[in-house]
Amino acid sequence: MANKEQLFKYKGNKCACCGISIIEMVERYGTFNRMLEFNHINPDDKDPEYSNIIRRVLSTKQLDEVDKCVLLCRNCHGILHAQNINAEWEITANVDGQKATQRFKGQAIVDLKKNHFTFLTNERMLLNPYHVIIGASKPRTLFGIQLETESLLMSFLKDIDKSKTIKIFFWGTQKIAMEAEYICGRDIILKHDISFSGFKSELMENKGDSPAIWIRNGIALTKEGEIKKSGTVTYNMELIV
Numbered sequence: 628m629a630n631k632e633q634l635f636k637y638k639g640n641k642c643a644c645c646g647i648s649i650i651e652m653v654e655r656y657g658t659f660n661r662m663l664e665f666n667h668i669n670p671d672d673k674d675p676e677y678s679n680i681i682r683r684v685l686s687t688k689q690l691d692e693v694d695k696c697v698l699l700c701r702n703c704h705g706i707l708h709a710q711n712i713n714a715e716w717e718i719t720a721n722v723d724g725q726k727a728t729q730r731f732k733g734q735a736i737v738d739l740k741k742n743h744f745t746f747l748t749n750e751r752m753l754l755n756p757y758h759v760i761i762g763a764s765k766p767r768t769l770f771g772i773q774l775e776t777e778s779l780l781m782s783f784l785k786d787i788d789k790s791k792t793i794k795i796f797f798w799g800t801q802k803i804a805m806e807a808e809y810i811c812g813r814d815i816i817l818k819h820d821i822s823f824s825g826f827k828s829e830l831m832e833n834k835g836d837s838p839a840i841w842i843r844n845g846i847a848l849t850k851e852g853e854i855k856k857s858g859t860v861t862y863n864m865e866l867i868v
């Protein structure tokens with residue numbers, strides 16, 4: 628049986644629309660049982676086996692399924708289906724004179740009394756800016772969308788035998804987000820902060836085992852039911868790019 632509390636924490640532990648949290652539900656009603664539900668943003672993406680997948684132990688398939696969803700309380704979930712509004716939202720970020728745009732697909736809930744529109748999407752925000760230093764070059768500002776969807780991160784890693792190092796810093800705090808160091812051949816050491824969402828990985832205790840830790844969307848989940856949002860992961864790896 629999957630640890631639903633772990634999946635709820637992974638999805639923010641609260642309704643993505645009205646914001647009521649599990650803590651508040653327990654304080655008010657003594658339970659959160661039957662009060663939160665996963666809603667598929669694109670119902671066509673829902674696996675026909677969804678109800679079985681979600682009941683099983685934590686797995687890649689289960690997380691892939693939950694990644695298609697937003698977490699909603701029953702009330703907001705009901706309103707969302709009753710209003711049935713599909714929406715797209717384009718956001719442009721402007722940092723250090725550089726711009727990046729991301730278009731999100733989602734669903735919306737409208738509160739006519741408050742004149743309030745809530746946009747809900749399962750898509751990951753890729754407009755976080757970073758300072759990137761390749762080898763001895765000067766720092767450049769790049770957005771997550773450039774690193775990931777324009778495959779810049781992959782191309783930097785591909786050429787690490789020439790640059791020797793790649794350092795990526797969170798733009799605001801200047802804390803290290805990712806660091807890669809060339810060893811020899813195609814071997815590198817790669818370290819990244821769990822909150823740096825440029826990587827999706829699964830760690831096994833022994834070769835051939837099912838994963839013991841999943842790292843994705845800036846969060847680490849363990850098969851024991853834990854959730855971690857900070858910390859560093861280090862891999863000794865061979866590049867196959």
Ligand SMILES: [Zn+2]
Binds near residue numbers: 642
């Ligand atoms: Zn709600």
